[in-house]
Amino acid sequence: MAGVALPRVLSGIQPTAGSFHLGNYLGALRQWVALQETAQAFYCIVDQHAITLDWDPAELRHDTLASAAQLLALGVDPARSTLFVQSHVPEHVQLSWVLECIARFGEASRMTQFKDKSQREGAAGSSVGLFTYPVLMAADILVYRADQVPVGDDQRQHLELTRDLATRFNGRFGDTFPLPEALIPEGAARIMDLQSPDRKMSKSLPPAGCVFLLDDPKVTAKKIRSAVTDTGREVVADPVHKPGVTNLLTIHGALSGTPVAELEERFAGRGYGDLKKELAAVVADFVTPIRQRTQELLDDPAELQRILADGAARARQVAGRTVADVSDKVGFLPPAGARA
Numbered sequence: 001m002a003g004v005a006l007p008r009v010l011s012g013i014q015p016t017a018g019s020f021h022l023g024n025y026l027g028a029l030r031q032w033v034a035l036q037e038t039a040q041a042f043y044c045i046v047d048q049h050a051i052t053l054d055w056d057p058a059e060l061r062h063d064t065l066a067s068a069a070q071l072l073a074l075g076v077d078p079a080r081s082t083l084f085v086q087s088h089v090p091e092h093v094q095l096s097w098v099l100e101c102i103a104r105f106g107e108a109s110r111m112t113q114f115k116d117k118s119q120r121e122g123a124a125g126s127s128v129g130l131f132t133y134p135v136l137m138a139a140d141i142l143v144y145r146a147d148q149v150p151v152g153d154d155q156r157q158h159l160e161l162t163r164d165l166a167t168r169f170n171g172r173f174g175d176t177f178p179l180p181e182a183l184i185p186e187g188a189a190r191i192m193d194l195q196s197p198d199r200k201m202s203k204s205l206p207p208a209g210c211v212f213l214l215d216d217p218k219v220t221a222k223k224i225r226s227a228v229t230d231t232g233r234e235v236v237a238d239p240v241h242k243p244g245v246t247n248l249l250t251i252h253g254a255l256s257g258t259p260v261a262e263l264e265e266r267f268a269g270r271g272y273g274d275l276k277k278e279l280a281a282v283v284a285d286f287v288t289p290i291r292q293r294t295q296e297l298l299d300d301p302a303e304l305q306r307i308l309a310d311g312a313a314r315a316r317q318v319a320g321r322t323v324a325d326v327s328d329k330v331g332f333l334p335p336a337g338a339r340a
């Protein structure tokens with residue numbers, strides 16, 4: 001590999017109350033772990049995005065640390081990747097301001113996630129931060145001059161905006177940012193809610209349909225047992241007529257590494273109950289070491305914070321160079337005494 005620069009990857013995830021769920025893992029985080037082999041990865045817990053909707057300060061602090069512990073337990077390796085907390089790297093917000101002045105009100109107004117989320121509070125109750133959320137996300141990416149961004153399908157439009165802003169900046173101020181590509185995992189990893197298999201697994205739906213990584217496997221087994229299945233008895237993947245069973249097969253296949261066709265064969269002539277029982281065991285095998293490792297990490301918060309401080313220091317070296325370059329290009333007077 002000598003002499004060949006690895007592609008640079010950046011991704012972010014919001015700190016989550018309680019724990020990440022199987023949809024987060026199979027939809028995105030599994031890819032984060034895999035990319036460490038082939039890319040120079042920056043992974044960021046986006047606590048500043050987390051305050052665009054109402055929040056509780058003590059919970060945010062706790063959730064940020066607990067998210068870091070889970071990412072490490074899932075296999076993010078601080079020796080190979082740069083893992084850090086967004087607010088520890090002020091360069092994101094510095095670049096974000098410049099990008100806000102490059103972005104147009106109209107294009108930000110077209111973001112569908114903003115339209116969805118702002119509906120809850122209405123225009124009068126929504127924060128300006130919620131409106132500029134996608135611009136901060138663009139800054140997260142561009143401040144590292146990232147080539148690739150592993151994200152879920154719902155972030156496609158934000159990536160397009162990021163590319164548009166990068167193109168506009170480059171056009172006006174000279175080549176500065178590579179245009180980042182979205183890395184969206186193949187359909188296999190689309191995990192649906194156990195109770196409403198027509199909807200993506202999400203912690204904003206009732207908990208019975210969501211498998212949290214830190215849940216006791218007994219609780220998870222119960223959720224799987226009560227998962228909505230479909231009419232008929234055959235265990236076959238058919239997303240249109242059997243979305244519930246298909247989802248269970250997808251999860252099994254993704255965690256056990258068994259092709260779904262092989263699972264269909266194995267469960268031929270057996271009922272949904274057998275599939276659910278086996279799936280519960282597969283999930284328990286997967287989460288047990290992760291739960292244990294997360295707990296160990298949380299038992300030593302000083303060490304966790306040391307890992308995050310080290311990540312932030314490394315991130316700032318890269319982000320600082322970009323902000324210096326951008327500041328110069330847009331005409332900010334350098335503070336006297338600053339290194340050229």
Ligand code: TRP
Pocket residue numbers: 010011012013014046049136137140141149150151152155
């Ligand atoms: N908006 C992303 C999400 O909800 C999280 C995020 C923030 C992100 N900044 C990012 C993802 C930068 C990728 C790159 O999933």
